[in-house]
Every structure is written in structure tokens, then in C-alpha cells.
Amino acid sequence: MTLMLTAILVASWFFIWCFIIIGRYRNEIASYWKEPVLKFPVLIFESDDWGAGPLIQFRSLARISSILSKYVDKYEHHPVMTIGVVLSVPDSEKIRQAEFKKYKEIRLDHPVFSPINKALIDGLDQGVFDLQLHGMAHYWPDNLMRALVSDEQIRHWLDQDKFPQTETLPSVLQSRWVNAEQLPTSPLSQDEIDKAVDEEVGFFKQLFGFYPKVAVPPTFVWDLSVERSWKRHNIEYLVTPGQCFNGRDKEGKPNGARQKIVNGQLSDSGLIYMVRNDYFEPSLGHTSDMAINTLMKNTELGQPTLLETHRFNFIQDDDATKNAIAELEKVISGALAKYPELMFLSTHELADKLASKNENFIERSFGARLFVCMDRLWANQSIKKWLYISGLFVPLLLFLNVRKKTWNQRMY
Ligand SMILES: [Zn+2]
Incomplete structure (x- = not known):
């Protein structure tokens, strides 16, 4: 009798707590x-902000390619750095000439950017880069123009370099898919979005000869209207930080649906979400040991490792770039030493495998x-x-x- 009572109490305790934890x-x-x-363990480097911009990028891209092409996994695949491409920057001179009344841009097909284009295509041909769409610009042009009219500091930003670095814009302005006239931001209209997506996808195709399969929204602020438009323009996969931010709140911070997003999740728009699950920004103190720890943790949990690393790590001064490239190489060599069965894939290759539900892989x-x-x-x-x-x-x-x-x- 006592035994039965104990069993009932233990079972009740078990189920009540399960109920509470599962509910919460x-x-x-x-x-x-x-x-x-x-x-299998999978390692991908996800890098953004490359493309139209400072010319020094071409040298950094070539240095990164030469490191990545030194290594292969057991399937003879090189490690891949996905490149989130920005297709234009503001044309400072023309905007100033127009007294900030008209937006003008310089696109990545301008001859001045041909060394950068060549470095991107070379990396693509070698199988060490994969090009993803980051956007026609790393901002919504109307937001930038309003800020240029009203804010002396933004005008100063425009004149700092021949090709301004969008990384140094205030964070709110770096978001592309919102109207930032006031905070909290408001959504753009579907017409505005469709026109912009049509233009950026079309230009990407014209420049590289293929449609982008993967989109990476600048600052990870986007909404379902943008997704629907991308889906209509042949984009299949959307890179996320594991949650969706639809806009920016009254303090300018990203806000929106907090629901967790996982790799391979089908969105309501029909796109498939992919998730970057850690940062690897050597100029912010992230080391190769930290990246390897992340790889070990993710591998133990049956998850791929998508490390987010931005252009700024590789284009500041030479010491910072050297350190970033050395750490990058240490991650690759360390990962191969730790996991001989490691797979190097691009994000779209990983997403294709997840979508195929291939039993050899999943x-x-x-x-x-x-x-x-x-x-x-x-x-x-x-x-x-x-x-x-x-x-x-x-x-x-x-x-x-x-x-x-x-x-x-x-x-x-
Ligand atoms: Zn970016």
C-alpha cells in the first residue's frame, strides 16, 4: 500500500513538472x-557586406580565397565562405551636387569595382565563395536621404571615404526593409518592396549570370511582405539569426516576433529559413578556439555550424586583417583535425540537403x-x-x- 502510494506520488510529481516545463x-x-x-559535422562561414564599397576589399577577398583553397574535407570540398553581396553604395559627389534632393548610387558593375568583382568570381569558380543577396544597398535610400537632409553627422559620413562604409552608419539606417522616418519604424508598402526586390534580384542576375538562391536581410530586419516578394523572385532560402525582427522600436532596437526559428523551417511565404548560430568576428575578440567550441557543441546537438563574420574584420588595418585571416585558418585546420568526417558546404547546399531529407545526411x-x-x-x-x-x-x-x-x- 505504501509502495503504491509512493509510486502514485512520484508519478504525479513527474507528470506535473513535465506539464509545467513543457507548458512554459x-x-x-x-x-x-x-x-x-x-x-555529420558541418561548418560554414557566413560573411556579409562585401561588394560595392572600399576598393581594399579585393585584396582581402583574394587573401581569404587563398586560405580557403588550401584545405579540403574528405569529399574534396573546400571550406566555403558565403558572401552577402551589397550591390551599390551612394554616389556622394552626385548626391551633394543635387544638394541632397536626389538619391544617386554607384553600382557594383561600375568599372571602378572590377577588381572586387573579379575576386568574387574567382572565389566562386574555386568553390570557396558562394554569393548571396544582401541587398541593392545596405539601407533604404529614402531613409538615408532624409537623414542626409537633417543630420550633419550623416553628411559627414557620406564624405568620409570615396566609397562610404555602411558599417559606420547608425544601426537604424543600416536596416533596408523599414520606413525609418519615425521611431518606431513602420513597414514599407508591398509596391515599394516589390519594385526594390525586382531591381536587386534582376541586377544580381545581370551581374553574376545567375539568380541568387539565398537572401540575407541587412541587420536581420524584414517582414513577411519582403519574404513573399523574394519568393516570387526565385529566392529559396533566407538566412536568419534564429528569430525574426520586423522593425525597430522607439529606441531604434530591432523588435518583432520572438519565436525561435530553426534550420530547414518552412516559412509562411514558402521560403526556407537557415540559422546562423554563432559569431566569428576576430576584430571583436572572437578566437578560433571559441569557434571550435561552438562547432563541438553544435555537432553534439546534431546541428550545423554557421559562423557569422563581417567584412569589417578583413578591411580595417593590416594587423587586424592578418589576425582575422590567421584565426580563420586556425578554425579550418582545427575543425578538420577534430572531425575528419567534417563537411564543408555552402548554405544553399546545406539547405538543399535539408530540403531533400536525405537519410544519408539526416x-x-x-x-x-x-x-x-x-x-x-x-x-x-x-x-x-x-x-x-x-x-x-x-x-x-x-x-x-x-x-x-x-x-x-x-x-x-
Ligand atoms: Zn550587413
Whole structure:
């Protein structure tokens, strides 16, 4: 009788706490279950802001290519840096001549940018770059023009360099897909979006000879109207930071739907989301050891590693560039040493594989997926706290221990 009562109490305790934790973290838990479990470690460098802009880029791109082309995985694929291309910059001289009443741009097909174009195409041909659409410009031109009229500092920015660096614009202005006339920002109209997307996708095709498959929204601010327009223009995949920001709040900070996005998730627009899951910005102190730790953590959880690294790491002064390139090389060599079965892919190749649901690449067994889902749950510090408070960490750790003993030869 006492035994039965104890069993009932333990079972009640178990189910009540499961109910509370699942209720509180249902979105996270659902996303851990939904995200595909990869059978192989995957490493991708995702880099933005290249293209129209300072001419020094061509040298940095060539240096990056030469490092990437030194290494291959067991399938003879080079490591890939995806390049989020910006297709134009403001034409400072003409805008000033027009007394800030008319926006003028210089596009990436201008002969002055041909060394940059050549470096991009060379990298593409060598299989070390893949070109993604970052935007016709790293801002919405009307927002920039309004700021130029009213703000002395923005006029100063325009004149700082022959080709101004958009990285140094105020963050709100770096977003492309909002009307920033007032804060909080308001959405652009579908007509405005469609016209701009048509123009940028068309120009990308004209310049590189193929349509972009992947879009990366500047500052990760976008909405469903933009997605729908991209989808109508042959874009298939959208790179995200794991959540969607629709606009900027009254302080200028990105805000919007906080719901977690996972790799391979189908959006309401029909695009498929991909997720950058860590930063690798050597000029901000990120090291190769940190990147390798991220790779280990993601690999353990059956996730790819998409490291976000911006152009600014590679175009400041020579020391910073040398350090960034040396750290990049250390990540690649360290990753290959740690995981001989490591796969180098571009983001669209990874997304294609996820979409194909290929069993050689993605774990399909229910048991294996359940174990990985529990691992993902345990890796979430907030959920882990509740598992400790409730005592549910005991059965969870026993469960994961069984996995380690029975299934550890699976891959890594
Ligand atoms: Zn950017």
C-alpha cells in the first residue's frame, strides 16, 4: 500500500513538472524536435557586406580565397565562405551636387569595382565563395536621404571615404526593409518592396549570370511582405539569426516576433529559413578556439555550424586583417583535425540537403532524434534550471546516459 502510494506520488510529481516545463517552454521544445538532426559535422562561414564599397576589399577577398583553397574535407570540398553581396553604395559627389534632393548610387558593375568583382568570381569558380543577396544597398535610400537632409553627422559620413562604409552608419539606417522616418519604424508598402526586390534580384542576375538562391536581410530586419516578394523572385532560402525582427522600436532596437526559428523551417511565404548560430568576428575578440567550441557543441546537438563574420574584420588595418585571416585558418585546420568526417558546404547546399531529407545526411530514426532533442533541451540553460529545481534532471540524465552507452559510435 505504501509502495503504491509512493509510486502514485512520484508519478504525479513527474507528470506535473513535465506539464509545467513543457507548458512554459513549448516553443523551444517544439523547435528542438523540428530541427533536423545532422549525421555529420558541418561548418560554414557566413560573411556579409562585401561588394560595392572600399576598393581594399579585393585584396582581402583574394587573401581569404587563398586560405580557403588550401584545405579540403574528405569529399574534396573546400571550406566555403558565403558572401552577402551589397550591390551599390551612394554616389556622394552626385548626391551633394543635387544638394541632397536626389538619391544617386554607384553600382557594383561600375568599372571602378572590377577588381572586387573579379575576386568574387574567382572565389566562386574555386568553390570557396558562394554569393548571396544582401541587398541593392545596405539601407533604404529614402531613409538615408532624409537623414542626409537633417543630420550633419550623416553628411559627414557620406564624405568620409570615396566609397562610404555602411558599417559606420547608425544601426537604424543600416536596416533596408523599414520606413525609418519615425521611431518606431513602420513597414514599407508591398509596391515599394516589390519594385526594390525586382531591381536587386534582376541586377544580381545581370551581374553574376545567375539568380541568387539565398537572401540575407541587412541587420536581420524584414517582414513577411519582403519574404513573399523574394519568393516570387526565385529566392529559396533566407538566412536568419534564429528569430525574426520586423522593425525597430522607439529606441531604434530591432523588435518583432520572438519565436525561435530553426534550420530547414518552412516559412509562411514558402521560403526556407537557415540559422546562423554563432559569431566569428576576430576584430571583436572572437578566437578560433571559441569557434571550435561552438562547432563541438553544435555537432553534439546534431546541428550545423554557421559562423557569422563581417567584412569589417578583413578591411580595417593590416594587423587586424592578418589576425582575422590567421584565426580563420586556425578554425579550418582545427575543425578538420577534430572531425575528419567534417563537411564543408555552402548554405544553399546545406539547405538543399535539408530540403531533400536525405537519410544519408539526416537522422530519421525516432529514437535517435528523441535523444538529440533531450540533449538540446539539456543544453538550454533556462530549461536546465527548471530541470534542477523540479528534480527531473535525474531521469533525464539517466536517459541521456543510456544514449551515450548505446549509441555513441553513431558518428562523431
Ligand atoms: Zn550587413
